[in-house]
Amino acid sequence: MCEANAYLKEGEEETLFMESVDVIEPYGNGLKLIDIFGKQKFLRARIKDMTLLNHRILLEPIPNSEEVSHAFSCS
Amino acid sequence: MCEANAYLKEGEEETLFMESVDVIEPYGNGLKLIDIFGKQKFLRARIKDMTLLNHRILLEPIPNSEEVSHAFSCS
Known part of the structure; x- marks a missing residue:
């Protein structure tokens, strides 16, 4: 697995x-993460580093200050 | 693997x-991608979807227009 x-x-x-x-x-x-059991988690973060062979994903929070610059995005 | x-x-x-x-x-x-042989590739893209159990990463290009400003990118 x-x-x-x-x-x-x-x-x-x-x-x-x-x-x-x-x-x-x-x-x-x-990001939305879903585990192998189907459980979902959401968090305000981005991928900082990922090494698949080590089964390791490192996430870092997105600072609130960045929200301003995206204020006009169409999502 | x-x-x-x-x-x-x-x-x-x-x-x-x-x-x-x-x-x-x-x-x-x-993003920078490194394969299991150590070869590196760079591309102007972001992760659109990733399913580890399927060994599948889907990338999408980042439009050039986003470099100028996030304010007007509505595509």
Whole structure:
């Protein structure tokens, strides 16, 4: 099985956000993750790094300040 | 092995961009992909969808117009 674990990097800390992730898609201002059991999680973050052979996805939060510049996007 | 194939979606067409991808990272205005042999490719694209169990990464090009401003990109 080739699912991966998603970690969220906040400052220097990395915390496990979701295990056994299968699907990752952009969703609104962030990402939607779906695990192998079909459970969904949303978060305001982007992919910082991903190594599939290590089953590891590293996410980083999107700062609120970036919301302003996207204020006119059509989503 | 849990590498994936990366496809590039242009319009309705999907073409194989890189096989056996291990690492994906943001790079400049796009992404850097590294395959299991260490070969690197860069492209101006973002992740549209990814299903790890299917070993499939779908990329979509970033329109040039987005470089100027996010304010008017309504495509």
